[in-house]
Amino acid sequence: MGEHHGPATGMTRWLFTTNHKDIGTLYLWFSFAMFIIGGAFAMVIRAELFQPGMQMVSPAFFNQMTTLHGLVMVFGAIMPSFVGLANWLIPMMIGAPDMALPRMNNLSFWLLPFAFTVLLSSLFMEGGAPNFGWTFYAPLSTTYAPPSVTFFIFGVHIMGASSIMGSINIIATVMNMRAPGMTYMKMPLFVWTWLITAFLLVAVMPVLAGAVTMMLMDIHFGTSFFNAAGGGDPVLFQHVFWFFGHPEVYIIILPAFGVVSQIIPAFSRKPLFGYDSMVYATASIAFLSFIVWAHHMYTVGMPIAGELFFMYATMLIAVPTGVKVFNWITTMFKGSISFETPMLFCIAFVFLFTIGGFSGLMLAIAPADTQYHDSYFVVAHFHYVMVAGAVFSMSAAVYYWLPKWCGRMYDETMGKIHFWVAFIGFNITFFPQHFVGLAGMPRRIPDYSLQFADFNMISSVGAFIYGGAQILFLYNVIRTIVAGKKVDDPKVWDGAEGLEWTLPTPAPYHTFTTPPQVK
Amino acid sequence: MAGHNSGADTYYVPEQSKLALALATSVAVLILGASIGLNGRTFGESSSWVLMYVGLLAFVVTLAVWFSQTIKENRAGMNSEQLKHSYVLGMQWFIFSEVMFFACFFGVLFYVRNLAGPWLAGEGDKAVTNLLWDGFQYNWPMSTTPQEAVGGVASQVPANTGTFEGPKQEMKWSGIPLINTILLLTSSVTLHFAHVALKNGKRRPFNMWLAVTLILGFTFVAFQAYEYYEAYNHLGLTLDAGIYGSTFFILTGFHGFHVCMGAIMLSVQWLRSTVGGHFSETDQFGFEASSWYWHFVDVVWVGLFLFVYIL
Structure with missing residues (x-):
């Protein structure tokens, strides 16, 4: 042992690889490509909404943009990016x-590029791409769907298969591959959150498969599940959709919690406050995520007992989430904090995610939601958790671990510029959407009343700033990989703890071929 | 790489492999072909299933190569105890995902029977739904669909498409389903006997009990095919027979498909034992995984028998 073969040369390295680092890299680049494509769709949406009236695209195409933006971002960008992180780390x-x-x-x-090629190719099909929203409610997605819905359905099937296999792999890895002495309660929190996320995925992805299968049957085989x-x-x-869909949003945010729980202690130079409570809070959130799905459907017509149950259950989630936010803040309390780019993203995460959490609490209240439902307030809410939550933590993760991955340090000034442009752009985009939403602007519309014009214009400007920030991000990453300052200290960050920081920098192609002993 | 070393004392990380990309490609061809075929059939464009069959063939062949390679690796002693445990975990969590898949359709059945159905008929909290379907009476099995209750497509809410005529007759539990229940439950027992025989190193009884299990399994499938024939030709129970037909066929259909899968898996194990002489008292994961799957399918059937046929 001790003999380390390098990677294969040429394209086959990437096509046929079985190495977790290579596969992690593939996932990360794939998700970034999807992030750019989904972002381009968002730019079309914001350009159309820059002014009232019809500007650039037809309403039919606008619907395809909102649909594909949601699908590509959720299934193509955010989820695979965290799987990439899981593979690497x-x-x-x-x-x-x-x-x-x-x-x-x-x-x-490899299932993912195919799935998304199929999905995106629907843009060029007769009748256009799916236009029924990323939640693909029947009968919009059955009776009234364009023929490309069939391609969409099978695309979702193989994305689901990919997620299930990826999750089974993560579960098997965590349960079976821990080094001697690495007990469950010694695992880094990122590993814990991914273990629980993987469990959620294995539990709900099959339900999504069931939902799209019933759509397929209704469309092509004359059944009447949704008729x-x-x-x-x-x-x-x-x-059925939200039984999948609600755990899905925790699938997206739990690994983000894990990332933040790794980075904040590193730059506070203090161990994470309340590790055990973090683990239990994550598990509680995962459990509760199964019994709150109908809070997405308050206005659809449910028995009052159902509304009350789902309202109280939803508000319960604030408790473990509050525990987490409390722990992150307490970790920083009296720490000797430094504000490198990953830390900035994490602090912004805590702050903005909490805003998203609070607007979520507002939406959880059934009688209030009757007003908010399907308004831009909802759009603002979930972008505060999806973007300022998941995407910010992903940016933090890239800056934090990139030196370990490639042995080169990013440019701190450029990193900080990226952060501030993203932070400001994000808030300009989404904060005004709270106001237009509360004032009654509905989501998923290409045109709107004149009184919403100012805030929409601000929002669109912000969106292009935030979009531009991603170009900076791409530049920073490539620049680091190609010409960043070399680092070879195993512990790139003086406050970083964990086995990955005991490895040489950059991390060799094969690591821990002999398991380390964890005390 | 190169497995780090070929011994079983460290974790075997396989060399690069073309299998994954090949499988992903064939899946992509398969779904493209299926989409083109289905769209052609439903929306009346030119219909071709060629691509789907090509994809399916490539899928099956790749999967077969993949499995035979893992079997070879195991027989070459490359798999440590730890790696074997990874396979165990993989199979267990795969079965859990299958449990959730069926849970979805059972959930649909319960929702329709306990909530949506009565609401459509004007009972309970959301009875207002009945305004659109005046005269609809809820009963299960739903022999008269809401569409029929209001007098057919022409006189219903214009938004909906499709014609849904309830079945003339429900599927009784006492005939074929009861026989099938007995067949499948028995097959679980015979499979257990096979497992015990294998653990005790008795090859002949193992082969025999496994063969019995397979015969029972395939008989089940044959009976179910006959049941579908009856449903379509004599009971008017079809996919377009409203929600009763929909839930009936999706639950029994996916179950039947899983029985076929399980039977194929067990057949492979039988061939491995009889022809290849594979398996020993301690090394029998291929068989065990297939048998877990079979028992799982059996348990699902018990749920089906109760909730689809009897209750």
Whole structure:
């Protein structure tokens, strides 16, 4: 042992790889490409909404943009980016030589480019791309759907298969590959959050598969699951979808929690406050995520008992989430904090995610939601958690671990510029959307009343600033990889703790072929 | 790489492999072909299923190569105890995902029967739904769909498409389904006997009990095919027979598909044992995984028998 073969040369390295680091890199680049494509769709949306009236695109195309923006960002950008992070980091964090099932790992990745090629190709099909929103409610997605819905359905199927395999791999890795002495309660929090996320994925992705299968049956085989004429119920679709969809939003945010829980202690130079409570809070959030789905459907017509149950259950989630926010802040309390780019993103995460959490609490209140439902307030809310939550933590993660991955340090000034442009651009985009939403502007419309004009213009300007920030991000990453200042200290950050920082920098192609002993 | 070393004392990380990309490609061809075929059939464009069959063939072949390679690796002693445990975990969590897949359709059945159905008929909290379907009476199995209750497509809410005629007759539990229940439950027992025989190193009883299990399994599938034939030709129970037909076929259909999968998996294990002489008292994961799957499918059937047929 001790002999380390390097990677294969040429394209085959990337096509046929079984190495967790290579696959992690593939995932990360793929998700970034999707992030840019989904971002381009968002730019079309914001350009159209820059002024009232119809500006650039037809309403039909606008619907395709909102749909594809949501689908690409959720399934193509955010989820794969965290899977990429998991691939890179989990084996290094638990002292494993690789993921438990390396060939299946490669399969999980390669399904995604195909799935998204199929999905995006629908833009060029007769009848256009899916136009029914990323939540694809029946009957919009069945009776009234364009023919490309069939491609969409199968695309979702293989994305789901990819997620399930990826998750099974992560679960098997965490349960089976920990180094001697690495007990569950010694695992880094990122590993914990991913273990729980993977469990959620294995539990709900099959339900999504069931939902799209029933759509397929309704469209092509004459069944009536979502059609009242045959005794089915369109609302049933929403129940099935959100039984998947609500855990899905925690699938997106839990790994982000994990990232933040790694980075804040490093730059506060203090251990994470309340590790145990973090683990239990994550598990509680995961459990609660299964019994709150109908809070997305308050206005659809539910028995009052149902509304009350889902309202109280939803508000309960604020408790473990509050525990987390409290712990992050307490970790920083009296720490000797420094404000490198990853830390800036994490502090912004805590602050902005909390805003998103509070607007979520407002939306959780059934009688109030009757007013907010399907308004821009909802759009503002979930972008505060999806973008300032998931995407900010992803940016933090890239800056934090990139030196370990490639042995080069990013330019701190450029990193900080990226952060501030992103932070300001993000808030200019989404903060005004709270106001227009509360004032009654509905979501998913290409045109709006004149009284919303000013805030929409501000929002569109912000969106282009935030979009520009991503170009900076791309530049920073490439620049670091190509010409960043070399670092070889295993512990790139003086406050960083964990097994990955005991490895040489840059991390060799194969690590921990002999498991380390964890005390 | 190169497995780090070929011994079983460290975790075997396989060399680069073309299998994953090949499988992903064939899946992509498969779904493209299926989409083109289905759209052609439903929306009346030119319909071709060629691509789907090509994809399916490539999928099956790649999967077969993949499995045979993992089997070879295991028989070459490349798999440590730890790696074997990874496979165990993989199979267990895969079955859990399958449980959730069926849970979805059972949930649909419960929702329709306990909530949506009565609401459509004007009972309970959301009875206002009945305004659109005046005269609809809820009963299960739903022999008269809301569409029929209001007098057919012409006189219903214009938004909906499709014709849904309830079945003439429900599927009784006492005939074929009861026989099938007995067949499948018995097959779980015979499979357990096979497992015990294998653990005790008795090859012949193992092969025999496994063969019995397979015969029972395939008989089940044959009976179910006959049941579908009856449903379509004599009971008027079809996919477009409203929600009863929809839930009936999606639950029994996916179950039947899983029985076929399980039977194929067990057949492979039987061939491995009889022809290849694979498996020992301690090394039998391929068989065990297939048998877990079979028992899982069996448990799902018990749920089906209760909730789809009897209740």
